[in-house]
Amino acid sequence: MALLNISGLTTVFETATGPVGAVDGASFTLEAGEVLGLVGESGSGKSVSAFSILRLINPPGKIIGGRVEFGGRDLLSLAPREMRAVRGKDISMIFQEPLSSLNPVQTIGAQVMEPLLIHTSIGKRKARDRALAMLYRVGIPDAESRFDVYPHQLSGGLRQRVMIALALVCEPKILIADEPTTALDVTIQAQILALLKDLQSELGMAILLITHDLGVIAEVADRVAVMYAGQIVESAPVQAIFDDTAHPYAAALINSIPDRTRQARRLIAVKGNIPDPRHLPPGCRFAPRCGFAQPSCVTTVQKLTAVDPTHATACMRVQAGELPRPIPTLTPELPHG
Amino acid sequence: MKHSMFGKKLKMRLGGGIVIAVILMAIFAPLLAPHDPYDQDLMSRLIPPFWNAQGDWTYPLGTDNFGRDMLSRLIYGSRLSITVGVAAALLACTMGTILGMWAGYSGGYAETAIMRLADAQLAFPDILLAILIVAAVGGSALNLILVLGLSGWTVYARVMYNMTRSIRERPFVEAAVSHGARSAYIIRQHIFPQLIPVLTVVATLQVAQMILQETALSFLGLGLPPPTATWGNMLAEGRDRMWAAPWISNLSGVAIIILVWGINMLGNGLREHLDPNQRGRQ
Amino acid sequence: MFAFIVRRLLTIPITILLVVFVTFIVLRVTGDPVQIYLDINATPEQTALLRERLHLDEPLIVQFGLFLWDVLRGDFGMSLQFATPALPVVLGRLGATIQLVSVALLFAFVFGVAGGIVAALRKDRLPDFLLSALAVAGQSMPSFWLGILLIQTFALDLKWLPTSGTGSWQHLILPAVTLATFLLPNFILITRTTVLETRSELFLTTARSKGASESSIMFRHLLPNAINPVLSFLGLQMGRLVGGSIITETIFAWPGIGSLMIRSIFQRDVPVVIAAVFIVSIAIVLANLLVDILQSLIDPRMRLD
Numbered sequence: 008m009a010l011l012n013i014s015g016l017t018t019v020f021e022t023a024t025g026p027v028g029a030v031d032g033a034s035f036t037l038e039a040g041e042v043l044g045l046v047g048e049s050g051s052g053k054s055v056s057a058f059s060i061l062r063l064i065n066p067p068g069k070i071i072g073g074r075v076e077f078g079g080r081d082l083l084s085l086a087p088r089e090m091r092a093v094r095g096k097d098i099s100m101i102f103q104e105p106l107s108s109l110n111p112v113q114t115i116g117a118q119v120m121e122p123l124l125i126h127t128s129i130g131k132r133k134a135r136d137r138a139l140a141m142l143y144r145v146g147i148p149d150a151e152s153r154f155d156v157y158p159h160q161l162s163g164g165l166r167q168r169v170m171i172a173l174a175l176v177c178e179p180k181i182l183i184a185d186e187p188t189t190a191l192d193v194t195i196q197a198q199i200l201a202l203l204k205d206l207q208s209e210l211g212m213a214i215l216l217i218t219h220d221l222g223v224i225a226e227v228a229d230r231v232a233v234m235y236a237g238q239i240v241e242s243a244p245v246q247a248i249f250d251d252t253a254h255p256y257a258a259a260l261i262n263s264i265p266d267r268t269r270q271a272r273r274l275i276a277v278k279g280n281i282p283d284p285r286h287l288p289p290g291c292r293f294a295p296r297c298g299f300a301q302p303s304c305v306t307t308v309q310k311l312t313a314v315d316p317t318h319a320t321a322c323m324r325v326q327a328g329e330l331p332r333p334i335p336t337l338t339p340e341l342p343h344g
Numbered sequence: 345m346k347h348s349m350f351g352k353k354l355k356m357r358l359g360g361g362i363v364i365a366v367i368l369m370a371i372f373a374p375l376l377a378p379h380d381p382y383d384q385d386l387m388s389r390l391i392p393p394f395w396n397a398q399g400d401w402t403y404p405l406g407t408d409n410f411g412r413d414m415l416s417r418l419i420y421g422s423r424l425s426i427t428v429g430v431a432a433a434l435l436a437c438t439m440g441t442i443l444g445m446w447a448g449y450s451g452g453y454a455e456t457a458i459m460r461l462a463d464a465q466l467a468f469p470d471i472l473l474a475i476l477i478v479a480a481v482g483g484s485a486l487n488l489i490l491v492l493g494l495s496g497w498t499v500y501a502r503v504m505y506n507m508t509r510s511i512r513e514r515p516f517v518e519a520a521v522s523h524g525a526r527s528a529y530i531i532r533q534h535i536f537p538q539l540i541p542v543l544t545v546v547a548t549l550q551v552a553q554m555i556l557q558e559t560a561l562s563f564l565g566l567g568l569p570p571p572t573a574t575w576g577n578m579l580a581e582g583r584d585r586m587w588a589a590p591w592i593s594n595l596s597g598v599a600i601i602i603l604v605w606g607i608n609m610l611g612n613g614l615r616e617h618l619d620p621n622q623r624g625r626q
Numbered sequence: 627m628f629a630f631i632v633r634r635l636l637t638i639p640i641t642i643l644l645v646v647f648v649t650f651i652v653l654r655v656t657g658d659p660v661q662i663y664l665d666i667n668a669t670p671e672q673t674a675l676l677r678e679r680l681h682l683d684e685p686l687i688v689q690f691g692l693f694l695w696d697v698l699r700g701d702f703g704m705s706l707q708f709a710t711p712a713l714p715v716v717l718g719r720l721g722a723t724i725q726l727v728s729v730a731l732l733f734a735f736v737f738g739v740a741g742g743i744v745a746a747l748r749k750d751r752l753p754d755f756l757l758s759a760l761a762v763a764g765q766s767m768p769s770f771w772l773g774i775l776l777i778q779t780f781a782l783d784l785k786w787l788p789t790s791g792t793g794s795w796q797h798l799i800l801p802a803v804t805l806a807t808f809l810l811p812n813f814i815l816i817t818r819t820t821v822l823e824t825r826s827e828l829f830l831t832t833a834r835s836k837g838a839s840e841s842s843i844m845f846r847h848l849l850p851n852a853i854n855p856v857l858s859f860l861g862l863q864m865g866r867l868v869g870g871s872i873i874t875e876t877i878f879a880w881p882g883i884g885s886l887m888i889r890s891i892f893q894r895d896v897p898v899v900i901a902a903v904f905i906v907s908i909a910i911v912l913a914n915l916l917v918d919i920l921q922s923l924i925d926p927r928m929r930l931d
Contacts, residue, residue, distance in 0.1 A: 583774055600771065
């Protein structure tokens with residue numbers, strides 16, 4: 008039994024011309040203690056999926072279907088009060104922009120203490136001690152004297168450490184990290200990722216890491232789910248995604264990584280744009296951009312299906328064995344030199 | 345969505361209709377008024393309006409303490425309110441626009457001096473300036489226009505200053521500068537036309553404020569001296585007869601609120617037309 | 627924080643200088659000061675005495691210097707109607723005005739902020755339309771007529787409250803409501819706007835992700851961030867507040883500085899008018915300073931040091 012089991016999650020945004028799908032029947036699982044990378048272009052629905060798990064979708068957004076099973080309960084059918092008891096205690100979240108995610112008029116100490124005061128009955132003194140210990144643990148130097156400073160007085164990297172501290176201060180079982188390093192300098196990115204990895208093994212929590220950056224996935228994730236136009240198109244252990252790619256979109260994403268270790272492969276951005284969610288292709292949503300698409304791809308709805316025990320893809324041509332794995336690049340390899 | 349579009353149009357039509365009606369009333373006052381507004385008739389003092397049992401259709405809206413016809417005085421009173429309101433807003437707008445654009449475009453000492461002055465004037469309320477001037481030279485229509493105009497320029501200066509600064513950075517203005525255009529030419533040809541819509545909204549809403557201030561000053565006795573028919577004067581006269589003749593103050597109050605509300609509606613409708621997110625902020 | 631307050635205090639002399647300058651210009655340049663100060667029946671001796679006292683034969687710059695010196699010593703001359711120094715007359719009325727203004731401000735702030743929050747939370751629904759329409763109607767309402775309507779209704783018809791004057795807390799209700807209504811519409815509209823702007827802030831999502839309740843999100847996270855623009859606006863409204871207070875005091879015969887000022891104008895008691903203008907200007911500067919301090923206490927980013 009997985010720690011978190013998401014099935015058929017569907018989230019729409021109400022607009023003047025009717026509801027527009029952002030997440031459409033996404034299913035994936037998160038095992039205890041693992042790091043699952045949820046990867047996709049912006050607009051693929053990966054962040055909306057993450058926010059939907061904690062039911063943090065604001066109107067006009069709305070979750071209209073699916074189940075989010077955690078600890079034997081469906082989070083989507085909990086009463087608001089029960090849901091609040093889960094947030095910050097069992098499942099926490101950190102965000103892309105640490106400055107705008109922190110309350111500018113509260114001291115960082117107060118903000119790290121808040122989850123403890125909400126979820127535990129320890130007094131303020133003890134909460135302060137634990138918050139302080141957590142601030143030290145996430146690598147805030149001299150946290151004692153920084154306890155009463157405000158977010159704007161810290162650097163971007165330290166702010167994200169504060170966010171991590173307030174998310175983990177109640178020692179949750181799951182941390183959802185929504186693009187946690189995107190807004191940071193490259194050197195800081197590596198430090199924050201290393202910190203997350205450290206804390207994960209130390210506290211034994213699972214992490215759902217949302218990112219558009221396959222490089223980040225390669226560094227920290229155990230498993231990967233690739234999202235496209237609101238649907239999961241491939242899910243596999245991290246090594247298999249790179250070595251045994253089973254969906255043309257995943258292959259295109261991998262090809263677009265600017266990576267010195269794969270100089271042989273030409274850097275290509277994925278051609279075209281993600282489809283307009285109001286006018287989705289009827290069959291495979293990637294078909295209009297796919298180099299391997301056949302007429303049947305355009306008309307047939309594709310389903311995420313296991314091709315081996317740990318590896319699933321939504322490409323029917325791969326499922327039928329018509330395409331080799333890993334998916335070959337369409338562009339001819341450039342000669343070395 | 346559709347609902348607010350309708351609201352915007354309705355506001356502009358309703359507000360515009362009221363404003364046009366009052367302006368026509370002011371222009372054609374001599375034709376519309378059934379009596380001379382200054383004609384005193386001590387035999388017909390304090391006659392209530394027609395809906396009252398003692399009402400008399402000779403004076404549809406009744407008479408005041410001197411037997412003057414309320415309807416005629418209300419019609420004539422619109423003249424002063426409109427003239428002072430519009431003239432004061434125009435003066436404030438012209439002054440504020442020029443100073444604000446100058447500060448925003450040229451920067452340096454002009455910027456510091458103009459914007460500091462605008463800040464400092466906040467500490468010196470309009471009404472204190474009015475009180476000082478009236479204490480010194482007495483009340484007249486021209487003094488009212490000068491006092492209200494001089495105190496109202498800062499709004500425009502701030503708006504124009506901020507907008508001029510942001511427009512200055514845009515490519516078409518930078519292109520004009522690089523082609524050697526003169527400052528005055530750039531302001532006239534490139535910057536000012538961009539600012540006209542905002543200016544219209546601010547000025548419209550300010551006319552409403554100016555009229556309220558004019559009536560307030562008149563009410564306090566700092567406007568035109570009696571017997572001049574102004575809505576503020578009439579309200580002040582009615583105040584002493586609150587018990588016996590409440591219609592004197594209430595009719596003048598209704599006249600003020602209809603006109604000011606109409607202008608506010610028109611201004612808010614225009615603003616929502618320009619910027620749909622704001623509502624009724626002043 | 628301390629340095630911040632000191633720095634703000636340093637701007638006060640500049641403002642005072644400006645007020646004195648404007649007052650001087652208006653009094654000396656718009657006409658013959660002797661005629662402004664004295665009535666038409668003044669004897670030649672009185673005129674000559676005043677000319678000497680005002681140093682009217684000196685150059686303007688010297689006159690300004692002497693005027694400034696008098697003002698700084700608190701010497702505004704003798705009140706013509708009370709035959710005592712003008713400044714104590716004005717200061718004696720200060721308490722009543724502060725009482726009226728602070729009660730009205732409290733009313734307007736509490737109800738305005740509450741109304742603005744309700745309108746924002748029910749955006750584009752009935753409460754929002756009602757409150758917004760009410761606010762625009764309120765902005766169009768001449769406060770002096772509102773005061774008269776309140777007197778007609780609650781004092782003359784219902785006989786619940788006294789018509790005017792001072793003495794008991796009942797006397798304060800109608801003037802305070804009149805003055806509060808003068809400010810209320812703008813408070814509602816500005817609060818509505820800032821709450822709507824703050825509602826989309828990400829840190830509210832963070833608070834929600836911690837498991838905070840909706841009321842805690844509103845009072846601990848949203849309001850402390852939305853209240854500062856409302857306070858800035860309050861600072862900008864001080865001038866209007868003074869205007870409203872003068873009108874309200876006049877309608878209800880409230881014995882404050884405002885009614886004194888109007889009465890002194892008609893008595894041609896120029897020294898009292900100047901002293902009152904001066905005291906009110908200082909009060910506005912101090913009130914703005916208070917707003918600044920309050921804002922920097924709420925929002926640490928405002929502390930400039």
